Amino acid sequence: MNNCLLTTAASLATPARLVEPGPWIGHIPFAFWLLEQARPQRSLVELGTHSGNSYFAFCQGVLENGLTTRCYAIDTWEGDHQSKSYGEEVYQSVTSYNNQHYGNFSSLLRMRFDEALPLIPDRSIDLLHIDGLHTYEAARHDFESFRQKLSDSAIVLFHDTAVREKDFGVWRLWEELSAQLPHLNFTHSSGLGVLFVGKSQAPSLEPLLEMLQSRQGRDLVMQYFERLGQVVELKWQNAKLAQRLQRRERHIEEVRRSFSWRLTGPLRIAGRQLGRLLPSWTSGKVVASPLFRD
Ligand SMILES: C[S@@+](CC[C@H](N)C(=O)[O-])C[C@H]1O[C@@H](n2cnc3c(N)ncnc32)[C@H](O)[C@@H]1O
Structure with missing residues (x-):
């Protein structure tokens, strides 16, 4: 088993931007690694971006690996009944960060997913991340409607495959789809399903696909990226704690001087x-x- 294929510089890279809400943060090391290995040539599309943790990790991966991937983030930036509605400042912050760092290859499409369909050419998406509304019906609709847009080497990521509460239903869609195609399903950070949909996957992914065929290999991949994800999450929690302490100290100092x-x-x-x-x-x-x- 070729374990070294996992331990690359990209999988150990530090995310440049982490913000609330944080459920996706634990998947960032895998996102970096996947971009480095799969090297999507055409486009990467994200359905559901919110404050940008997943999307900007993809963009960072594209930039740091010197890829030519065109990136699109699609969202109304209004929220939905699961993510809850949020303010206009979220979109402002995502726009300004995008323009500042990735403007030459990344576009934000502020619209409903269905409205973006005519803008994306058929068979052009190499990497699709589905992270909109997580009901069974919505996730199935998003997958089915973008299916014709997938290239012959496409990989589709589904977030929240491990969430079974309320009306979350990605887990059910995942059970149906993963029965038919090569796949990998991380269970940490709410779950991330990785579905190798295209028939001609990048040759650089062959060792991974081979590894996934044995229980031992699959467990190793899952454990490796879960541990790396935990490190990123812990660092983020620490940074937030340090910021909170600093704010409290500043406040105490202000009171003392008042x-x-x-x-x-x-x-x-x-x-x-x-x-x-x-x-x-x-x-x-x-x-x-x-x-x-x-
Ligand atoms: C779970 S959040 C995305 C989280 C994000 N990927 C991250 O890394 O934190 C879901 C987002 O999908 C958007 N959304 C849900 N359904 C949508 C639809 N049909 N069209 C456009 N945006 C949608 C919501 O506005 C929300 O911002």
């Missing part, structure tokens, strides 16, 4: 002195209130 804090200084000093005196007057049970501490 006019009212300085004005009430004598009161706090008096309170401390009172706190020291009181225990000797009573049975020693009285403790100075935290309000009077500096």
Whole structure:
């Protein structure tokens, strides 16, 4: 078994941009690796971009691997009943980041998925990521309507294959589709199904497809990318925690410097002195209130 095929520089790369919401973040190492290996020639299309964690990971992969892939992100940027509606600032932020970093090969199509169909040529998509509404009916519709757009080396990714709550139904679609085609299904980070739809997959993917044929090989691929995903997620959680601490420290500093804090200084000093005196007057049970501490 050729284990070295997994441990590439791309799989270990650091994501340039991570934002809320974070359920996709754990799949970024695999996304980087897949782009490096599959090297999509024509286009990459994402159905459902929201704040851009998955999409900008794909764009970063395209850029860092020197690929010529044309990238399209399709979304109304209004949200749906599962992702909940969100504000206009999300689209503004995605647009400005896209223009700044990937504007020469990436376009944002702000419309419903069906409205974008006439804009995408048939048999042109090498990599399709389906991450819109996750009901069975919606995910099936998205897959079926974009099927004719897939190239003969196409790979389709489905997010949320592991979510079985409420009306999520990608898992059911996944069970049906994966029975017919070569595939891989990550169970971490809400699940990511990887379906090798095109009949002529890139020769560079042959070792992976071979590995997936044995239970041992499949488990190794899943474990490897799950662990890398955990590292990326943990780093992100740490960074968020550090930011929160910094904000809290800044806030405390601002309070200390504020006019009212300085004005009430004598009161706090008096309170401390009172706190020291009181225990000797009573049975020693009285403790100075935290309000009077500096
Ligand atoms: C789960 S979020 C996408 C998450 C994103 N891929 C990430 O990495 O965080 C789903 C997005 O799909 C969009 N959406 C759902 N159904 C849609 C449709 N039919 N047409 C356009 N956008 C749609 C929503 O606006 C929402 O932003």
